[in-house]
Amino acid sequence: MGAAETATTSDAEAAVLKVAVDCPLRSLLDYLPPAGMHAPDLPPGARVRVPMGARSAVGVVVASAAGSSLAPARLRRVTALLDSTPLFDAALLELLKWTASYYHHPPGEVFAAALPAALRIGQAAVGQETWVALTEAGRAALAQGEPARAPRQRELLTRLAAAAAGSSAGELDAALQGWRTTARALAQRGWIDISQRDEPPAAVLPATHADAPHADVAHAHARAPTAVPTPSDAQSAAVAAVDAAAGGYGCFLLQGATGSGKTEVYLRLVMRALERGAGALVLVPEIGLTPQLLERFRSRLGVPIAVLHSGLTDGERLQAWRAARAGVARVVIGTRSAVFAPVQQLGLIVVDEEHDSSYKQQEGGCRYSARDLAVRRAQQAGVPVLLGSATPALESLYNAQLGRYHRLLLPRRADQAAAPRIALVDLRAHAVHAGLAGPVTQAIERHLATDGQVLVYLNRRGYAPTLLCTSCGWIAPCSECDARLTVHRSAAQLRCHYCGAVQPLPTRCGRCGFAVRPVGQGTERIAETLAAMFPSAPLARLDRDTVHSAADVEAVMHSLLDGSARILVGTQMVTKGHHFPGVSLVAVINADQGLFSADFRAAERLAQTIVQVAGRAGRGARAGEVLIQTEYPEHPLLQSLIHEGYEGFAAGALAERAEARWPPFGRLALLRASGTNATAALEFLRQARDCAGAHPAARLLGPVPASMARRAGRHHAQLLIEHAGRGELHRFIDQWLPQVEQLPAARRVRWALDVDPLDIQ
Ligand code: ADP
Ligand code: ZN
Ligand code: ZN
Numbered sequence: 001m002g003a004a005e006t007a008t009t010s011d012a013e014a015a016v017l018k019v020a021v022d023c024p025l026r027s028l029l030d031y032l033p034p035a036g037m038h039a040p041d042l043p044p045g046a047r048v049r050v051p052m053g054a055r056s057a058v059g060v061v062v063a064s065a066a067g068s069s070l071a072p073a074r075l076r077r078v079t080a081l082l083d084s085t086p087l088f089d090a091a092l093l094e095l096l097k098w099t100a101s102y103y104h105h106p107p108g109e110v111f112a113a114a115l116p117a118a119l120r121i122g123q124a125a126v127g128q129e130t131w132v133a134l135t136e137a138g139r140a141a142l143a144q145g146e147p148a149r150a151p152r153q154r155e156l157l158t159r160l161a162a163a164a165a166g167s168s169a170g171e172l173d174a175a176l177q178g179w180r181t182t183a184r185a186l187a188q189r190g191w192i193d194i195s196q197r198d199e200p201p202a203a204v205l206p207a208t209h210a211d212a213p214h215a216d217v218a219h220a221h222a223r224a225p226t227a228v229p230t231p232s233d234a235q236s237a238a239v240a241a242v243d244a245a246a247g248g249y250g251c252f253l254l255q256g257a258t259g260s261g262k263t264e265v266y267l268r269l270v271m272r273a274l275e276r277g278a279g280a281l282v283l284v285p286e287i288g289l290t291p292q293l294l295e296r297f298r299s300r301l302g303v304p305i306a307v308l309h310s311g312l313t314d315g316e317r318l319q320a321w322r323a324a325r326a327g328v329a330r331v332v333i334g335t336r337s338a339v340f341a342p343v344q345q346l347g348l349i350v351v352d353e354e355h356d357s358s359y360k361q362q363e364g365g366c367r368y369s370a371r372d373l374a375v376r377r378a379q380q381a382g383v384p385v386l387l388g389s390a391t392p393a394l395e396s397l398y399n400a401q402l403g404r405y406h407r408l409l410l411p412r413r414a415d416q417a418a419a420p421r422i423a424l425v426d427l428r429a430h431a432v433h434a435g436l437a438g439p440v441t442q443a444i445e446r447h448l449a450t451d452g453q454v455l456v457y458l459n460r461r462g463y464a465p466t467l468l469c470t471s472c473g474w475i476a477p478c479s480e481c482d483a484r485l486t487v488h489r490s491a492a493q494l495r496c497h498y499c500g501a502v503q504p505l506p507t508r509c510g511r512c513g514f515a516v517r518p519v520g521q522g523t524e525r526i527a528e529t530l531a532a533m534f535p536s537a538p539l540a541r542l543d544r545d546t547v548h549s550a551a552d553v554e555a556v557m558h559s560l561l562d563g564s565a566r567i568l569v570g571t572q573m574v575t576k577g578h579h580f581p582g583v584s585l586v587a588v589i590n591a592d593q594g595l596f597s598a599d600f601r602a603a604e605r606l607a608q609t610i611v612q613v614a615g616r617a618g619r620g621a622r623a624g625e626v627l628i629q630t631e632y633p634e635h636p637l638l639q640s641l642i643h644e645g646y647e648g649f650a651a652g653a654l655a656e657r658a659e660a661r662w663p664p665f666g667r668l669a670l671l672r673a674s675g676t677n678a679t680a681a682l683e684f685l686r687q688a689r690d691c692a693g694a695h696p697a698a699r700l701l702g703p704v705p706a707s708m709a710r711r712a713g714r715h716h717a718q719l720l721i722e723h724a725g726r727g728e729l730h731r732f733i734d735q736w737l738p739q740v741e742q743l744p745a746a747r748r749v750r751w752a753l754d755v756d757p758l759d760i761q
Pocket of ligand 2: 469470471472473474509510511512513514
């Protein structure tokens with residue numbers, strides 16, 4: 001981002017604007033101010049319309065400078081200033097510049113990602129509305145009983161006379177059908193005045209897609225705050241610690257089991273911030289943004305909240321953004337991209353379930369970590385940031401060990417059930433029927449007989465992961481991926497979980513014509529098996545095939561809460577955000593996928609999943625029981641997890657990472673590439689490696705094909721870049737990437753740099 005570093009000069013000298021334009025260029029672009037304006041008239045953070053080649057584009061002014069490296073004749077002018085006040089304050093501007101530089105991503109794309117789509121294309125940052133008001137002449141006419149023969153005109157005049165300052169078009173739409181025609185006639189007579197004015201932003205936004213499509217201001221204001229639990233000593237201590245840091249940066253890691261009261265701590269801290277007149281930003285994982293959670297925040301805080309998540313329409317997103325920027329909504333709750341939300345007078349950032357992988361942008365665009373950016377934003381804004389989790393990322397635990405983060409522990413609450421008992425079930429030592437070992441079936445029976453509820457977790461949706469020919473061994477493959485097709489029986493389909501390909505479920509082998517058979521277990525099949533085994537226990541399923549909206553998730557949750565379901569079978573979805581107080585038994589059907597992965601993070605993810613899913617049990621009066629089916633009960637990961645808990649596991653896993661120099665002991669970036677044939681991506685990466693020279697300043701590993709090389713018809717490969725020091729890694733990338741970009745082979749592939757990759761398979 002060389003251009004961005006050009007020193008900002010004093011107002012008098014500044015002649016050129018540095019603009020972030022949404023395009024793949026790695027630098028800011030230089031423009032002259034519009035004719036008759038001076039660079040300082042266009043404040044950093046405001047949008048401008050600029051010429052880009054033959055078209056026009058919207059950009060954000062980042063800085064002004066004395067001169068440009070472009071020849072004066074090539075400098076073009078900004079065509080229009082779109083905002084009279086900056087959209088981004090100084091701290092957010094800094095964050096965006098830092099993001100572009102840290103992730104080595106084109107700044108224009110980073111700025112664009114921080115804005116709602118409507119603002120990216122130049123729509124007004126403040127909404128406009130049509131305003132209708134009575135004129136003096138109109139008031140006089142009405143007083144004289146006019147217009148006597150036009151009842152509709154009279155009705156509108158009467159209505160406007162009753163409103164002190166006039167009415168918005170929206171209000172009139174709701175009250176008087178067809179008022180616009182009437183209004184035109186009245187305006188012609190000079191009795192009313194129709195104008196455009198800034199629309200006050202709607203305060204509260206729909207929680208989810210499934211909710212009502214319109215902001216519901218009155219509803220939120222009217223609701224009285226609900227009963228507030230008395231905080232435990234640990235909760236009070238956590239609140240006091242973070243609160244004491246108010247007014248300056250501090251990073252806190254709040255560690256406590258599910259149900260230990262972390263959300264209660266967030267709520268109290270957000271209230272403190274509001275009392276100080278500050279705003280708060282609360283980040284939650286994609287799947288954690290449940291109507292339940294939002295309702296809790298809304299009713300407790302009693303102030304308007306803007307909600308930002310990926311399920312919003314462009315219009316809803318714009319409304320939420322405007323409400324935050326106008327300071328009408330002082331609290332913003334949102335998923336990943338909300339880390340860039342324009343919260344006014346930011347006083348606190350909370351990141352719930354900070355270990356969650358949905359905070360990392362994994363595909364397309366700038367691959368940032370919203371958790372890491374939240375910490376960075378807090379640093380730049382000089383405010384405390386609180387990272388909460390039952391199973392913190394190893395990176396975060398390490399930062400706490402180093403003293404960079406202050407660790408706050410929440411023990412289980414006194415009125416909470418005891419910690420669940422976790423045991424391993426050896427799949428080799430027991431009879432296994434349809435994926436369920438004897439002891440697990442017996443435990444389910446026992447819990448159902450004693451009024452318990454059962455949660456069955458399996459990280460695989462569909463009926464079976466494989467369709468096999470029992471004669472020739474043929475396995476139904478995806479034609480576009482190196483993957484097997486998953487059997488979806490009720491839909492009578494084979495589906496690829498990598499590229500989405502769908503085909504009818506065959507009954508005969510594609511090669512020899514013999515009968516085929518589904519092999520292995522998916523949630524659909526486990527649910528079928530359990531329904532047959534326990535016909536009197538109603539069963540619910542929670543996975544992406546059965547729930548499509550927040551309302552569906554709610555319905556499943558309610559069926560468990562009100563007892564109309566006794567067994568819940570689900571994928572990863574059951575491990576997050578939901579509280580099931582009646583669940584007394586959790587069965588993990590297959591823990592082994594994470595034990596022998598090529599990805600150094602697989603073990604961490606498995607441990608987190610097991611602890612999170614176990615945390616759903618025994619939240620009511622009784623202690624929970626957790627059974628984990630495995631073929632490797634002696635595996636050290638499972639052993640440490642069972643006997644020493646997540647803490648013990650984390651200590652062991654960190655020691656292993658230190659030895660292997662994996663993060664957080666080394667820094668990684670991954671150059672990913674894909675092409676339409678098997679060699680293009682590898683060839684590009686080989687050239688990329690070569691242009692680093694014989695003795696590169698960072699360690700380059702690869703290139704290698706990705707672990708599933710062919711996906712959706714494209715061949716994927718990767719080159720790993722490693723250095724013990726973060727600064728060194730970035731200095732290397734800074735000088736290497738511009739050369740990589742120039743490689744002829746780069747044009748034949750899609751490629752992207754992933755800094756701090758989460759998934760390195
Ligand atoms: P977490 O976010 O760690 O899962 P929550 O804050 O959601 O935990 O708390 C779980 C449940 O316990 C909630 O119903 C909450 O209202 C309740 N709770 C939290 N703190 C207390 C407390 N100090 N006393 C009584 N109930 C509490
Ligand atoms: Zn066959
Ligand atoms: Zn596929």
